[in-house]
Amino acid sequence: MTATTPAVPDQQRQVEDELVRRVLASFDDTPDPRLKEVMRALVRYLHAFIREVRPTEAEWQRAVDFLTAAGHLTTDRRQEFVLLSDVLGASMQTINVNHEAADGATEATVLGPFFVADSPEIPRGGDMAAGAPGEPCWIEGTVTDTAGDPVPGARLDVWEADADGLYDVQYDDGKLACRARLHTGDDGGYAFWGLTPTPYPVPHDGPVGALLRTTGRSPLRASHLHFMATAPGMRTLVTHIFVAGDGALDSDAVFGVxxxxxxxxxxxxxxxxxxxxxxxxxxSWSRVRFDIVLRRQ
Structure with missing residues (x-):
């Protein structure tokens, strides 16, 4: 109990305990054991939250209205629920529990809401910016396994925001820019032109943005460039690189740094x-080196 939460009488606690018991029992016959485990855990934690916070009915309705607004805003080009998961740290925590840092492998971070499959292929040394505004940046490195052996033919999907803080899917012209895929050479090496990353705000014109404003949080993401690395026999890696000295490194809106x-x-x-x-x-232009280390499956 918090200082502002009144003590719950024993009789009332028994009523609440009985409801939790009944809801948990309703999943006893769930045929999928994993689904049963997940649903029963969800019920326990959800009811524990309600019993600790003791929201009013009006507050609970506001929560429902918030989720409804997020659903109305979500489309195939904008995912407000992913954004909500991101700003609550849930996306990053899911990454943490599924990608333990080990063996010197490159650490994972969030996918984010702006990944697009089947980006245009570019050759080694190609330009993914496609005329988007921003300062040119030369990105190069190698992809190896944890033993230090090169991984030839690894696929790299790369994407980033432009200097105006927008991803191509946030424009209405349908143009693909600041995203591409390329493959490592026989030496595991790769190189391409992109843009020097700059900080930008996550979409904050919807319910998640209102949540950030109400709680006094910044919508800014630290400057970064996205990578997804895939190769046969290797664990898929989703990660970023961040710009040293960026002012938002300690306050990244999605806790991805x-x-x-x-x-x-x-x-x-x-x-x-x-x-x-x-x-x-x-x-002027910039350059950065990012050597990627993948774990074997």
Whole structure:
């Protein structure tokens, strides 16, 4: 009990205990043992929450209205429930329990709501920005297993927001930009052009945004670039790299930052020769190295 929650009389506690017992018993005949385990745990924790917080009926209705609004806003281009899971840390905690850090493997983090399957293929050294606004960035590295052996032919899906803080799916023109897939070479190496990541707010014009405002939280995500690495015989890795020195590293809205994923993005003055002889017309650019280590299945 908290200081503001009144003590519950024994008779009332017995009424509440009996309801929990009856709801738990309703799942006794569930044929799938895993579903039975999940539903019974959900009931226990949900009822424990209600009995601790003791919401009024009006407060419970507000919670239902919140979830209803999230459902109405969710489409195939926007997932408000994923966003809710993210800002509550539930997405990151699910990642943690399913991807234990071990053997020097690269740590995992959240997928986020903006992944798109079947992004355009680019060659090694290609440009995924596709004309999106932002400073060019050269990203390179290797993919190896935990023994240090290269993983040739690994598929890398990469995606990021542009300098305006938007992903391509947030525009109405249907254009694909700042996302691509590529494959590692025989040496496990990869390289491509993207954009220097910048901080941006998660979508905050819906119920999740209202929740963040009401609780005094920032909607900003730390600057990052998404990676998904897949290869036969290897565990799929979903991760980011974050920009060292970014001001939002300690307050990332979805709790996705891990220290091992923070990398220095080295700024290159205008006129510095670019990899592959790319003509940047006097623009500044940055470069970063990210070596990925995959665990075997």
């Amino acid at each position: 891990k220290e091992s994923l923070v990398r220095p993005f080295e700024r290159q003055p205008a006129g510095t020769p670019a990899p592959g002889g790319r003509d940047l017309s006097g623009r």
